[in-house]
Amino acid sequence: xxxxxxxxxxxxxxxxxxxxxxxxxxxxxxxxxxxxxxxxxxxxxxxxxxxxxxxxxxxxxxxxxxxxxxxxxxxxxxxxxxxxxxxxxxxxxxxxxxxxxxxxxxxxxxxxx
Amino acid sequence: xxxxxxxxxxxxxxxxxxxxxxxxxxxxxxxxxxxxxxxxxxxxxxxxxxxxxxxxxxxxxxxxxxxxxxxxxxxxxxxxxxxxxxxxxxxxxxxxxxxxxxxxxxxxxxx
Numbered sequence: 595x596x597x598x599x600x601x602x603x604x605x606x607x608x609x610x611x612x613x614x615x616x617x618x619x620x621x622x623x624x625x626x627x628x629x630x631x632x633x634x635x636x637x638x639x640x641x642x643x644x645x646x647x648x649x650x651x652x653x654x655x656x657x658x659x660x661x662x663x664x665x666x667x668x669x670x671x672x673x674x675x676x677x678x679x680x681x682x683x684x685x686x687x688x689x690x691x692x693x694x695x696x697x698x699x700x701x702x703x704x705x706x707x
Numbered sequence: 708x709x710x711x712x713x714x715x716x717x718x719x720x721x722x723x724x725x726x727x728x729x730x731x732x733x734x735x736x737x738x739x740x741x742x743x744x745x746x747x748x749x750x751x752x753x754x755x756x757x758x759x760x761x762x763x764x765x766x767x768x769x770x771x772x773x774x775x776x777x778x779x780x781x782x783x784x785x786x787x788x789x790x791x792x793x794x795x796x797x798x799x800x801x802x803x804x805x806x807x808x809x810x811x812x813x814x815x816x817x818x
Binding site for chain 2 (some may be wrong): 597598625627629634635636637639642650685687689692693694695696697698699700701
């Protein structure tokens, strides 16, 4: 497809387990973003990639969170030792320029029991 | 810091009614302002934007005007349709496309 693709769409895990969330951006989009949306809250910025480098990691909530991007394409967000407060929808977006137009995936819903 | 505030609670209205969703912002400088929309089962998508004071963004019958004096960017549509049922997010651009989003408003249009 032509849009941003995220997987899995739903993930249920036990507290303390590690999870990986994947994002396939639109082909040719150099910038990639991860946001988090907890129930009843707005979107919370996590990290931004320009190419394969991450000039802005300031939104990562703790050192249990990390992200990487390879080949200026796929990105993986990893959450280690998950906690219940990590339960949220994790949204990925990509963009081709600096105009503020982001193209979002449908999100990965994470539930930590 | 830069932030966006949207009015609380869902909005329920009848088809052909007038819709207003309030958005105010706090920012240093003059950020670009946006409305994003999320239709059921889909990802967020850009609805409209304005890049400087007094600019009016418009799309699909929706409009919003960048008001520097009131730090607002209220979304309006004169006659809503059932297909406008969605969640609407106001946002501002910190720079480098790092957007600050409001909490969103669920809009339900009843036939």
